[in-house]
Amino acid sequence: MNKITSDPNKSQFTSRRTLCNSLAGNKVEMLTVTSKNNLDNLSKRKGVFLTSRVHPGESVGSWMMKGAIDYITDETSEEAEILR
Numbered sequence: 001m002n003k004i005t006s007d008p009n010k011s012q013f014t015s016r017r018t019l020c021n022s023l024a025g026n027k028v029e030m031l032t033v034t035s036k037n038n039l040d041n042l043s044k045r046k047g048v049f050l051t052s053r054v055h056p057g058e059s060v061g062s063w064m065m066k067g068a069i070d071y072i073t074d075e076t077s078e079e080a081e082i083l084r
Contacts (some may be wrong), residue, residue: 001031001069010073012036013084033072035084 005016019030034045050068052061074080 003028004031004069004073009075014073031069032070033084034083 001016004010004014007048013034013036015032015034017030017032019028023052050065052065053059054061070081072080
């Protein structure tokens with residue numbers, strides 16, 4: 001997520017914040033991906049919420065989430081731009 005939010009192009013349509021802390025005290029972060037023009041109007045839009053690694057045995061969920069984030073933040077994909 002550091003790579004995405006520090007990228008000058010991708011940071012135009014992404015926003016990162018701490019959603020909460022886990023019972024162990026770890027930060028649970030949220031990455032919002034939307035069109036460049038809608039970062040300020042999020043409360044008026046419908047959204048999709050993706051989660052991974054909710055349970056200890058779901059470590060492979062990291063790879064699924066990486067693929068989903070890489071796809072939706074792809075600057076060259078017309079489909080990803082439409083989804084954003």
